Amino acid sequence: MRTIALRDALREALHEEMDRDDSVFVIGEDVIAHGGPYTVTQGIVDKWPDRIFETPIAEAGIVGLGVGAALAGMRPVVEIMYVDFITCAMDEVVNQAAKMRYMTGGQASVPIVIRLPCGPARLVAAQHSQIMESWFMHVPGLQVVAPSTPYDAKGLMKTAIRSPDPVAFFEYKALYVSEGEVPEDDYVIPFGKADIKRDGEDVTVVAIGGMVPRALEAGIALEDEGYDIEVVDPRTLAPLDMETICESVRRTGRAVVCEMDSSFAGTGAEIAAALAEQCFHDLRAPIVRVGSPHVPMPFAEELVNVTVPDSAAVCGAVRKVMA
Amino acid sequence: MTLNADLSRRIYTDMWRIRLFEEEALRQTSLGTVKGTLHTYCGEEAIAVAICAHLRDDDYVLGTHRSHGHCLAKGAPMDRMMAELFGRATGSCRAKGGSMHIADFSRNILGANGIVAGGIGPGTGTALASRIRKSDQVSVVFFGDGAAARGPFHEGLLFGSLWKLPVIYVCENNGYQQWVPRKNVAVVDSVADMAASYAIPGVSVDGQDLEAVYEAAGEAVDRARRGEGPTLIEARTYRFYGHSLGDMEEYRSREEVDDWRENRDPIKLFSAWMKERQWLGDDEDEAIRAGAAAEVAKSVAYAEESPLPDPEDVLTDVLDTEWRVSA
Ligand SMILES: Cc1ncc(C[n+]2csc(CCOP(=O)(O)OP(=O)(O)O)c2C)c(N)n1
Numbered sequence A: 001m002r003t004i005a006l007r008d009a010l011r012e013a014l015h016e017e018m019d020r021d022d023s024v025f026v027i028g029e030d031v032i033a034h035g036g037p038y039t040v041t042q043g044i045v046d047k048w049p050d051r052i053f054e055t056p057i058a059e060a061g062i063v064g065l066g067v068g069a070a071l072a073g074m075r076p077v078v079e080i081m082y083v084d085f086i087t088c089a090m091d092e093v094v095n096q097a098a099k100m101r102y103m104t105g106g107q108a109s110v111p112i113v114i115r116l117p118c119g120p121a122r123l124v125a126a127q128h129s130q131i132m133e134s135w136f137m138h139v140p141g142l143q144v145v146a147p148s149t150p151y152d153a154k155g156l157m158k159t160a161i162r163s164p165d166p167v168a169f170f171e172y173k174a175l176y177v178s179e180g181e182v183p184e185d186d187y188v189i190p191f192g193k194a195d196i197k198r199d200g201e202d203v204t205v206v207a208i209g210g211m212v213p214r215a216l217e218a219g220i221a222l223e224d225e226g227y228d229i230e231v232v233d234p235r236t237l238a239p240l241d242m243e244t245i246c247e248s249v250r251r252t253g254r255a256v257v258c259e260m261d262s263s264f265a266g267t268g269a270e271i272a273a274a275l276a277e278q279c280f281h282d283l284r285a286p287i288v289r290v291g292s293p294h295v296p297m298p299f300a301e302e303l304v305n306v307t308v309p310d311s312a313a314v315c316g317a318v319r320k321v322m323a
Numbered sequence B: 001m002t003l004n005a006d007l008s009r010r011i012y013t014d015m016w017r018i019r020l021f022e023e024e025a026l027r028q029t030s031l032g033t034v035k036g037t038l039h040t041y042c043g044e045e046a047i048a049v050a051i052c053a054h055l056r057d058d059d060y061v062l063g064t065h066r067s068h069g070h071c072l073a074k075g076a077p078m079d080r081m082m083a084e085l086f087g088r089a090t091g092s093c094r095a096k097g098g099s100m101h102i103a104d105f106s107r108n109i110l111g112a113n114g115i116v117a118g119g120i121g122p123g124t125g126t127a128l129a130s131r132i133r134k135s136d137q138v139s140v141v142f143f144g145d146g147a148a149a150r151g152p153f154h155e156g157l158l159f160g161s162l163w164k165l166p167v168i169y170v171c172e173n174n175g176y177q178q179w180v181p182r183k184n185v186a187v188v189d190s191v192a193d194m195a196a197s198y199a200i201p202g203v204s205v206d207g208q209d210l211e212a213v214y215e216a217a218g219e220a221v222d223r224a225r226r227g228e229g230p231t232l233i234e235a236r237t238y239r240f241y242g243h244s245l246g247d248m249e250e251y252r253s254r255e256e257v258d259d260w261r262e263n264r265d266p267i268k269l270f271s272a273w274m275k276e277r278q279w280l281g282d283d284e285d286e287a288i289r290a291g292a293a294a295e296v297a298k299s300v301a302y303a304e305e306s307p308l309p310d311p312e313d314v315l316t317d318v319l320d321t322e323w324r325v326s327a
């Protein structure tokens, strides 16, 4: 099978869905120039000049218009240049997009995809490095997606665009150029289906987004120590496939939950709590969470290195649950 | 305060300090000593220096992602700024902020800002504080033309005007918003025209013409200090380098950039303007430049000799951990 980068997989998904459905359109800052900073929207203007909108710097407007267009039957794919700027449009996400179906007793459908490039990359500090998945998980009515491979990114993006409800689609900036196998033919990946990225017997390592490659690296490093870890990638955080995660933990009896974001009140906290409720008697050791300390992202590399968890942090957590 | 020979030389020196500081910072990024991204102010220097020339130490300044010039013009020490870009413990923000967040509260430089229009609300709020405390401090908020699209611009100007707050809104209109020409995404050409909606004076000046900016700023600062409310100043300008590091600049022509650099460089223009008045000789001109270059070199040496941050420091400064309520 051919190998492509994650950003190319996303671009393909957009092109294919725009080809398939006239109601799909793209809106965001700098999305025509260069196809955005990440080149994901490249080429669209050439094929569908009327279905791509390069906007003023006005996130509340961008998402607000997206919500309205979605209510009127369109399928907007919104690019927010950095997830950090979605805070400028939180009313549109939380009070408008997410609750509309419920508040209207099921009348409304808001099929909007909000693309959220996230995570540390290139030392851009506190206002350009956040992840924030758990903020969105906490809002009923939102679906939260965080792919870790080109294959998942493409399949999940296609599902997101076809979904009748709003999707917060997290793209780890550091993974855009990471490569993986992606088939040429059409496929979708259902939401709420975790994927086992590595089989193992000793410990279940649940890894989210950018932590998946780090957990896989840890898996190789730990072989030498005789530990065989299983890496489970939830792929979507809302809905969250606890069934697959629990099934794995029942087999291994040990769980490590890894996220790149602050672990305080985070994604891993939800997964660990659900594991404690559902698998308590299968656990042979307390669950260990891996995440960043509860601080904004610093600037200097030396500070970032002790903030963002790496594969060594995953290894440390595995040793702890194995001890 | 009128522009006399002395003041002009000081202002001129500051322009060179900014220009050479940034060109050195750019060079350092290619060496890998300065990491992260940089948004340079080169080409726009006249604005910050002409505005800040009217400010007292206790006046407030709030900036943008492109704020090295604002900080230097308001008196931030260059060596600590360079150390911040180098990610050293002695940096203005102790290596926690970097280029986009440089601040120096001892000089009421409340910071660069990574969020477009992020300073406009807070800069109106410092003006509110001046009003409440009955002080005559003014606040200056710098922002780009792109910021005029965002809600905080409109809400900030509304509050500023409604309560006649001592704030000067300075829009640096360089014609581009990252990689997009302003004309593609704006409906009014002049940001100054937007002042009308908030019933405040809006003035548009040539941002390469230091004297023009200086005069507009003088009026606006006086008006604010007198308690008569805000002014929106639009300074038409141009950035000489890309938006940030790695910009391929496909959205503008080489000729356009060369034309501005050749014919509209605020440093060249002001040098000629001073020379016309016999306020600057060629030797002095060279000495000013050399002095600025020496200060930049010193700032690099300071940064290089400074220690890296202690990894343990990552946990400090989130909250004031010394604070306690007494029950
Ligand atoms: C709220 C927000 N949206 C988007 C960005 C990304 N961004 C950074 S600078 C910039 C362009 C700003 O243009 P302008 O305000 O004209 O300032 P200039 O860079 O031209 O000085 C953009 C889109 C951001 N930092 N904050």
Ligand SMILES: [Mg+2]
Pocket (backbone or CB within 6 Å): B144, B145, B146, B172, B173, B174, B175, B176, B177, B178
């Ligand atoms: Mg601009």
